[in-house]
Amino acid sequence: MADDGLVPGIGxxxxxxxxxxxxxxxxLPVLLTxxxxxxxxxxxxxxxxxxxxxxxxxxxxxALVASYAALTAAGGSAAPGSQAGAPGSQAGAxxxxxATALAVVLGDHRQHLAQLKSRLVEPAGHSSPAAGxxxxxGGALETIAELEQAEQAASDRLIAQLAGLPPTLAQxxxxxxxxxxxxxxxxxxxxxxx
Amino acid sequence: MGMLxxxxxxxxxxxxxxxxxxGSADTSPAIAALQKALAxxxxxxxxxxxxxxxxxxxxxxxxxxxxDWVAHMRASDRLSALITAxxxxxxxxxxxxxxxxxxQTAAAAKALAATLEDRVTEAYLAVVALxxxxxxxxxxxxxxxxxxxxxxxxxxxxxxxGL
Numbered sequence: 001m002a003d004d005g006l007v008p009g010i011g012x013x014x015x016x017x018x019x020x021x022x023x024x025x026x027x028l029p030v031l032l033t034x035x036x037x038x039x040x041x042x043x044x045x046x047x048x049x050x051x052x053x054x055x056x057x058x059x060x061x062x063a064l065v066a067s068y069a070a071l072t073a074a075g076g077s078a079a080p081g082s083q084a085g086a087p088g089s090q091a092g093a094x095x096x097x098x099a100t101a102l103a104v105v106l107g108d109h110r111q112h113l114a115q116l117k118s119r120l121v122e123p124a125g126h127s128s129p130a131a132g133x134x135x136x137x138g139g140a141l142e143t144i145a146e147l148e149q150a151e152q153a154a155s156d157r158l159i160a161q162l163a164g165l166p167p168t169l170a171q172x173x174x175x176x177x178x179x180x181x182x183x184x185x186x187x188x189x190x191x192x193x194x
Numbered sequence: 195m196g197m198l199x200x201x202x203x204x205x206x207x208x209x210x211x212x213x214x215x216x217g218s219a220d221t222s223p224a225i226a227a228l229q230k231a232l233a234x235x236x237x238x239x240x241x242x243x244x245x246x247x248x249x250x251x252x253x254x255x256x257x258x259x260x261x262d263w264v265a266h267m268r269a270s271d272r273l274s275a276l277i278t279a280x281x282x283x284x285x286x287x288x289x290x291x292x293x294x295x296x297x298q299t300a301a302a303a304k305a306l307a308a309t310l311e312d313r314v315t316e317a318y319l320a321v322v323a324l325x326x327x328x329x330x331x332x333x334x335x336x337x338x339x340x341x342x343x344x345x346x347x348x349x350x351x352x353x354x355x356g357l
Binding site for chain 2: 104105107108111112115155159162163167168170171172173174175176177178179181182183185186189
């Protein structure tokens with residue numbers, strides 16, 4: 001997304017359409033260069049892969065939040081053997097555990113999303129990368145088993161994207177990847193009523 | 195590092211666990227981060243000995259503690275190799291470490307295991323901050339592995355392990 005890169009002063013995008021990565025060490029030299037006028041532009045800088053990576057992570061995280069929110073609103077009833085509508089029964093107890101687990105994991109994902117979004121400065125009026133993400137990543141996931149698979153995939157994807165990121169963002173990605181990996185056994189245990 | 199800050203060798207005059215004992219002039223960020231991770235792994239190896247001793251003999255939990263202890267031994271070996279390959283000397287393990295509190299029950303042992311894993315997670319995040327792709331990837335995999343072990347012991351999850 002060339003329009004959203006760390007390329008102030010270059011091209012038609014202009015300051016109003018810039019997207020900056022907070023605390024990006026790579027951003028500083030570019031910003032300083034911009035202060036020296038056109039002659040300092042020289043060779044165009046490399047594409048802002050870290051910004052694209054962050055925006056991609058935000059989209060995936062928003063999709064997970066939407067899926068968990070939908071399943072939580074449904075009471076976790078899509079979970080096999082965890083119907084929430086049978087209070088007092090074994091299935092009802094299992095459904096209660098699953099619903100609790102879904103709410104806990106949803107809380108984690110909301111924190112992930114907030115932290116990721118805080119690393120990106122979007123100009124006013126710019127569409128958020130999270131907008132429409134709930135349906136733009138393959139649709140909402142409907143069962144806890146599907147969510148477990150999505151968690152593992154999200155964890156793997158974040159770790160695969162670490163190269164080239166600023167150190168603090170790499171640490172955030174690694175921590176979120178770890179959190180999402182732990183959601184898998186956590187959800188499995190809840191789904192099995194343990 | 196929480197539990198480890200007050201850790202000392204049992205022998206009088208022994209160096210602090212976290213002191214620079216590399217015996218090398220190389221104080222690069224990579225060496226420092228790897229040494230920190232190694233120190234956390236060594237503490238975990240010691241700690242799992244305590245954990246295993248407090249869990250029921252022959253139980254699945256004791257077997258899990260053994261499995262995790264082996265994982266930390268292997269990670270320690272890997273870190274030592276990485277440090278040596280960079281011309282530095284791996285920090286030696288202490289003979290004994292001060293525990294954060296009494297570990298008299300199985301519940302306390304499981305809580306200690308989770309704490310050990312939290313410390314290991316923190317230490318590997320410093321490796322993730324390194325620019326070298328291979329070290330960053332290695333650190334992230336170890337962060338994830340430690341967080342998974344912590345989850346298994348605590349039964350709970352957290353949004354930002356190690357941060």
